[in-house]
Amino acid sequence: xxxxxxxxxxxxxxxxxxxxxxxxxxxxxxxxxxxxxxxxxxxxxxxxxxxxxxxxxxxxxxxxxxxxxxxxxxxxxxxxxxxxxxxxxxxxxxxxxxxxxxxxxxxxxxxxxxxxxxxxx
Amino acid sequence: xxxxxxxxxxxxxxxxxxxxxxxxxxxxxxxxxxxxxxxxxxxxxxxxxxxxxxxxxxxxxxxxxxxxxxxxxxxxxxxxxxxxxxxxxxxxxxxxxxxxxxxxxxxxxxxxxxxxxxxxxxxxxxxxxxxxxxxxxxxxxxxxxxxxxxxxxxxxxxxxxxxxxxxxxxxxxxxxxxxxxxxxxxxxxxxxxxxxxxxxxxxxxxxxxxxxxxxxxxxxxxxxxxxxxxxxxxxxxxxxxxxxxxxxxxxxxxxxxxxxxxxxxxxxxxxxxxxxxxxxxxxxxxxxxxxxxxxxxxxxxxxxxxxxxxxxxxxxxxxxxxxxxxxxxxxxxxxxxxxxxxxxxxxxxxxxxxxxxxxxxxxxxxxxxxxxxxxxxxxxxxxxxxxxxxxxxxxxxxxxxxxxxxxxxxxxxxxxxxxxxxxxxxxxxxxxxxxxxxxxxxxxxxxxxxxxxxxxxxxxxxxxxxxxxxxxxxxxxxxxxxxxxxxxxxxxxxxxxxxxxxxxxxxxxxxxxxxxxxxxxxxxxxxxxxxxxxxxxxxxxxxxxxxxxxxxxxxxxxxxxxxxxxxxxxxxxxxxxxxxxxxxxxxxxxxxxxxxxxxxxxxxxxxxxxxxxxxxxxxxxxxxxxxxxxxxxxxxxxxxxxxxxxxxxxxxxxxxxxxxxxxxxxxxxxxxxxxxxxxxxxxxxxxxxxxxxxxxxxxxxxxxxxxxxxxxxxxxxxxxxxxxxxxxxxxxxxxxxxxxxxx
Numbered sequence: 001x002x003x004x005x006x007x008x009x010x011x012x013x014x015x016x017x018x019x020x021x022x023x024x025x026x027x028x029x030x031x032x033x034x035x036x037x038x039x040x041x042x043x044x045x046x047x048x049x050x051x052x053x054x055x056x057x058x059x060x061x062x063x064x065x066x067x068x069x070x071x072x073x074x075x076x077x078x079x080x081x082x083x084x085x086x087x088x089x090x091x092x093x094x095x096x097x098x099x100x101x102x103x104x105x106x107x108x109x110x111x112x113x114x115x116x117x118x119x120x121x
Numbered sequence: 122x123x124x125x126x127x128x129x130x131x132x133x134x135x136x137x138x139x140x141x142x143x144x145x146x147x148x149x150x151x152x153x154x155x156x157x158x159x160x161x162x163x164x165x166x167x168x169x170x171x172x173x174x175x176x177x178x179x180x181x182x183x184x185x186x187x188x189x190x191x192x193x194x195x196x197x198x199x200x201x202x203x204x205x206x207x208x209x210x211x212x213x214x215x216x217x218x219x220x221x222x223x224x225x226x227x228x229x230x231x232x233x234x235x236x237x238x239x240x241x242x243x244x245x246x247x248x249x250x251x252x253x254x255x256x257x258x259x260x261x262x263x264x265x266x267x268x269x270x271x272x273x274x275x276x277x278x279x280x281x282x283x284x285x286x287x288x289x290x291x292x293x294x295x296x297x298x299x300x301x302x303x304x305x306x307x308x309x310x311x312x313x314x315x316x317x318x319x320x321x322x323x324x325x326x327x328x329x330x331x332x333x334x335x336x337x338x339x340x341x342x343x344x345x346x347x348x349x350x351x352x353x354x355x356x357x358x359x360x361x362x363x364x365x366x367x368x369x370x371x372x373x374x375x376x377x378x379x380x381x382x383x384x385x386x387x388x389x390x391x392x393x394x395x396x397x398x399x400x401x402x403x404x405x406x407x408x409x410x411x412x413x414x415x416x417x418x419x420x421x422x423x424x425x426x427x428x429x430x431x432x433x434x435x436x437x438x439x440x441x442x443x444x445x446x447x448x449x450x451x452x453x454x455x456x457x458x459x460x461x462x463x464x465x466x467x468x469x470x471x472x473x474x475x476x477x478x479x480x481x482x483x484x485x486x487x488x489x490x491x492x493x494x495x496x497x498x499x500x501x502x503x504x505x506x507x508x509x510x511x512x513x514x515x516x517x518x519x520x521x522x523x524x525x526x527x528x529x530x531x532x533x534x535x536x537x538x539x540x541x542x543x544x545x546x547x548x549x550x551x552x553x554x555x556x557x558x559x560x561x562x563x564x565x566x567x568x569x570x571x572x573x574x575x576x577x578x579x580x581x582x583x584x585x586x587x588x589x590x591x592x593x594x595x596x597x598x599x600x601x602x603x604x605x606x607x608x609x610x611x612x613x614x615x616x617x618x619x620x621x622x623x624x625x626x627x628x629x630x631x632x633x634x635x636x637x638x639x640x641x642x643x644x645x646x647x648x649x650x651x652x653x654x655x656x657x658x659x660x661x662x663x664x665x666x667x668x669x670x671x672x673x674x675x676x677x678x679x680x681x682x683x684x685x686x687x688x689x690x691x692x693x694x695x696x697x698x699x700x701x702x703x704x705x706x707x708x709x710x711x712x713x714x715x716x717x718x719x720x721x722x723x724x725x726x727x728x729x730x731x732x733x734x735x736x737x738x739x740x741x742x743x744x745x746x747x748x749x750x751x752x753x754x755x756x757x758x759x760x761x762x763x764x765x766x767x768x769x770x771x772x773x774x775x776x777x778x779x780x781x782x783x784x785x786x787x788x789x790x791x792x793x794x795x796x797x798x799x800x801x802x803x804x805x806x807x808x809x810x811x812x813x814x815x816x817x818x819x820x821x822x823x824x825x826x827x828x829x830x831x832x833x834x835x836x837x838x839x840x841x842x843x844x845x846x847x848x849x850x851x852x853x854x855x856x857x858x859x860x861x862x863x864x
Contacts, residue, residue: 013173
């Protein structure tokens with residue numbers, strides 16, 4: 001079973017996405033902020049995909065992506081970020097930090113799963 | 122309500138509180154970019170989450186608010202008092218909408234909707250006021266020019282026969298490092314339609330020694346059949362759009378377009394032509410035709426333009442593109458700077474637990490405490506030292522568990538205090554007074570159930586202080602005080618209770634007016650000599666109000682007695698400390714928890730009573746005390762006492778040796794005379810039934826280890842009883858010389 005790591009400061013979004021994912025047969029790991037997530041990555045959590053929010057208090061999603069990419073074991077892991085802003089600069093910045101792609105909130109379950117299917121090996 | 126909705130409701134309430142706090146700070150410091158970002162993020166989170174739970178009415182309203190905040194964040198509009206007020210009203214409205222959702226109504230009532238519309242109009246007005254054109258420009262600058270999607274051309278002449286799409290993609294070197302696999306795009310593509318033919322182009326692959334295994338060097342020409350639109354196909358490559366070369370030719374394209382395609386690609390023209398033929402996008406005949414055309418046009422082109430070829434235009438495009446990239450980079454850098462300076466939020470590791478579950482746990486811990494006490498008792502009776510030792514370890518653990526369990530219910534009062542920023546701001550505006558709120562001791566913790574119930578009385582005290590306590594600016598200046606008044610909220614622990622202070626630097630209570638009013642209302646008889654404390658306490662009497670003018674906020678005279686009643690229902694008390702001309706401090710004293718207390722067990726005759734341990738100061742023996750007097754000399758101090766036997770009318774013989782438990786509450790000391798002292802005892806408070814509500818001096822009951830019931834004494838009431846009995850005696854002794862005791 002593929003494991004997907006979710007990072008979002010909104011409990012509602014964490015819960016709704018993980019509901020969709022578990023129904024689709026994925027295992028999930030969750031963190032409410034980037035610091036907590038990074039700690040888990042540094043401890044070597046086994047995941048196949050990271051989905052993170054960009055706008056979070058404290059460390060933001062872009063910094064998280066950068067930090068995770070620095071860790072050798074996650075060099076090639078797909079990383080998606082959640083965004084509602086269609087701002088291109090934000091996307092570019094996240095891409096430059098090492099993100100693979102994005103999911104526009106609010107996404108339907110199909111959109112979410114399709115995007116995940118696209119990036120998961 | 123399903124789990125998701127309840128999570129949303131709770132979360133949104135928290136975000137809303139943050140937003141409100143942020144808006145209040147914004148008024149003080151309109152330039153604080155971090156703060157504006159935080160406010161925006163709160164609104165943004167609510168909007169995002171409401172979208173997820175498909176709550177349209179919250180989402181659409183929050184969206185409007187978010188728009189304004191976004192403009193604010195980008196510096197397109199500036200903060201004004203009006204805007205802050207409007208946004209605060211929007212906060213309130215969002216709170217109402219969340220109430221609607223929580224109540225399980227499918228849509229808000231017409232009044233609420235009308236309110237939303239009215240706020241919407243005002244929000245739009247704010248937007249419009251921020252000069253429309255500028256806003257437009259801002260919006261344009263924010264978005265990067267997007268390549269216009271060319272409509273699918275179904276052309277007339279020069280049509281190639283091929284009915285599939287030609288997708289030409291050259292992946293950038295960083296694709297793998299970005300966590301993407303070229304293969305996954307191809308796989309995903311095949312979910313949109315059928316890949317008729319595919320050619321892999323390893324042309325960019327360098328020699329083995331130069332090759333970086335982490336880079337991607339591959340390109341593909343794909344002949345693809347699908348019903349999907351060009352946009353759909355493009356979307357497949359959305360994530361790598363920026364770093365890969367992607368060209369999509371629709372079916373039945375003009376030959377010239379294929380030609381252009383061949384020209385523009387990095388690979389050798391001849392070779393690419395062959396590739397296209399091989400993957401089936403073109404037939405050999407079409408290719409030949411295309412190359413002939415290319416040759417012709419090149420010749421013609423050279424004749425026409427005399428060296429000024431088509432490339433400059435291309436270069437221009439590239440330059441524009443580069444500019445775009447640079448702009449984006451600049452944007453990104455700016456964005457980054459603001460992000461970094463954003464304050465690192467405290468690392469919150471929270472588990473949300475339903476309050477019922479906690480209550481249940483506390484209940485069980487209570488039972489555990491009782492059962493533990495009973496075990497202890499049996500062990501002590503048995504006299505087996507091993508057993509006594511084991512149970513004492515056990516009871517220490519039970520005590521720890523009790524403390525930890527109670528700690529779970531403890532919340533900081535700071536959150537409640539922060540709500541008052543808003544109250545103070547609104548009330549100050551309404552009263553046209555300039556009042557500053559100073560909060561301290563916000564980290565003081567107390568039981569959640571107490572926090573929930575203290576909000577209303579506190580609000581009333583705060584309003585009262587602002588309305589009656591703090592004077593108008595002119596009077597303040599005349600009295601040599603700063604024009605703006607200060608209202609203080611403070612909390613601290615004091616021997617087993619928590620004290621919450623509401624203080625103001627106003628004029629203090631006017632005792633003569635209070636007394637006059639009380640006489641007028643018939644609350645006291647004229648001619649009575651009342652102490653200062655008694656006079657100020659009159660404001661807690663039902664139906665008392667000194668304000669001639671009834672204001673919107675307070676002064677209806679229904680408040681203060683309700684305040685006191687509410688506080689007393691929490692086993693607390695309220696006292697007033699007023700200094701004329703300097704201000705008033707109202708002190709609310711509350712027990713830390715309502716569930717379990719450390720008690721001191723005493724016995725009178727055959728009954729057992731519990732005195733809350735935190736009120737016990739010491740125990741002494743009652744010696745040589747004549748029956749008539751209710752005072753004793755405690756190391757030179759006068760200590761009034763009450764005999765429990767008399768207070769509760771307990772029959773039976775007075776034992777030869779009586780004991781006095783010295784208790785202290787709110788600075789007052791008194792003695793309680795009992796027969797036996799039975800030691801410390803941890804106890805769970807079981808409330809008394811309604812039938813016994815009027816009983817003075819008893820706060821509750823508990824069950825002893827032996828299974829017997831013990832009554833918990835209400836020390837405050839007993840002390841008051843002492844004090845009033847005291848005064849009665851004093852008064853009587855004044856009038857009737859010689860009479861010592863009428864009690």
